[in-house]
Amino acid sequence: MRGIASNVASVSASGIRRFFDIVADMKDVISLGVCEPDFVTPWRLREACVFSLERGRTNYTSNWGLLSLRKLISGHLKSLYGVDYQPEDQILVTVGVSEALDLALRAVVDPGDEVIVFEPCYVSYAPCVTFAGGTPVRIPTFAEDGFLPRLDDVRAALTPRTKAILLSYPNNPTGATAGREFLKELVEIARDADCYVISDEIYDRLTYVGTHTCVSSLEGAAERTILLNGFSKAYAMTGWRIGYAAAPPDVAEAMMKIHQYVALCAPITAQEAAVEALNAGEQSVREMKTEYNRRRRLIVKRFNEAGLKCGDPGGAFYAFPSVKETGLTSEEFAERLLYEKKVVVVPGGAFGECGEGYVRAAYATSLDRIEEAMARVAELVASLPGTAGDT
Ligand SMILES: Cc1ncc(COP(=O)(O)O)c(C=O)c1O
Structure with a gap:
């Protein structure tokens, strides 16, 4: 049929x-x-790709991504936020944050599971939850709260089927940022509910007011956080399609399993550009x-x-x-x-x-x-x- x-x-x-x-x-x-x-x-990043093509670097990479890139990502996250992710089994290089988000959801969501999303939010969140077989639970946010969710609303939305809370600060479309204290409370809520936090931090480097707090850096957060980030925004690399996820080993392994079958690896030329971005793009x-x-x-x-x-x-x-x-x-x-x-x-x-x-x-x-x-x-x-x- x-x-x-x-x-x-x-x-x-x-x-x-x-x-x-x-x-x-x-x-x-x-x-x-x-x-x-x-x-x-930036030209320097493009030039690195030209060299990489000249050297004949046109093959598949490890499903996880180039180890050299994963080591750089690990060092980058450590130096910016003090978080520890092992390049060997906790960092997965993906086809943009878009793929990382899809993998994260499919890795943890069972049919009928609920994923809390704060709206307004990036257009793909609720659809990707649905594609993964889950149910998006939408919590509205308001201008008078700086477009941050009310924590009581989050608590009230929890059910035994809540599998994850999906958030993104700085935010698309509101530009809202979230302070450390707010995020701490959100992590506590996730801990009490024993659910994951999927944190899309693609705009972290474009924080103009205050400093960015990486969710994984908060106490008790790393073990339940799937951190998503990439190169599209900060390095002006949208068309390269390159991002990454950093997660607890069992989640990273599950995400890698899906990635291995559906994408094999992120394009090597984009991975080479990402290496240059982290080495010389600051x-x-x-x-x-x-x-x-x-x-x-x-x-x-x-x-x-x-x-x-x-x-x-x-x-x-x-x-x-x-x-x-x-x-x-x-x-x-x-x-x-x-x-x-x-x-x-x-x-x-x-x-x-x-x-x-x-x-x-x-x-x-x-x-x-x-x-x-x-x-x-x-x-x-x-x-x-x-x-x-x-x-
Ligand atoms: C919040 C957010 N997450 C993810 C993406 C997609 O990023 P990528 O180009 O890395 O797939 C976007 C793109 O606009 C975005 O705004």
Whole structure:
């Protein structure tokens, strides 16, 4: 009997895609919609790949990934966060954080298990839980709490079937960051419930306010934490498809088993670039971060000046202003901004129901383009009845 599997059919396509399809046919559009750096991968990293290809490095690697890369990742995590992961059996090199997330979920979720996700969140979390046979349990977060979940809501959502809590700070789409004390309490909740914590820390290096806390570094966390990270954001390497997971040995082994059968290994050329990134990419990370921070300050200021309330995103490269003041839904606002002013933002509802009333604006584009885009945003807002511009 033919038919798409019900756990695949039940998931709808990403709400982001529709906007990108429209934009593809339009000219002079400024996109604040993308979720990738506008920077090209630093030359030194690209050059390392050219050399690696010249040397004929075109083979499969170990399923775990190059040992040299895993050793570097281990040293990198130790020096940044003081955490200990053995390169031999605790670090798995993956095809981006995307694959690492899928492997983590499939490694620990049994049919019917529940995974807690905090919304708004990265579009793939709930679908990947469903694909793994689990049930996403969505906890809304709110601007007035800095888009951090209320811990009582987390406690109330726990059931005997809770297998993991999935979180990501700095956050896509809100830019929210989580402090040490908050994360400590969350880990305690996970410990009491004896569930895993899957922590996607892909934006860790893009933290502008305070310092990033790696969840595994917290007391009692490492034994239950599956740490996901990668090279896409900090090193501007989205197209290379390279990331990693660091986990307790039994979980890492289970993830490797799936990876071995479905992907074999991450591409060797990308692994070579990642080696160079960890050996020599630090200066570039700092420079890009400085530039993002400039843009962050500008975009937040401009949204607020335009009458759209926008909190201070502590990390990643997204602003998440409210459009409630306009009387439009976020979808209506994004459509009008696109058709009337040729600026792309993503409606907040794409990241979970509680994202309604907000839009995500990525500041992964130049300061000039941001200035121009925000002038157009201000024009649109001023033209709408019921907003500051109307008075
Ligand atoms: C929170 C988050 N996790 C994971 C990913 C995917 O990362 P990768 O390119 O490493 O697959 C993204 C991409 O936007 C993201 O925002």
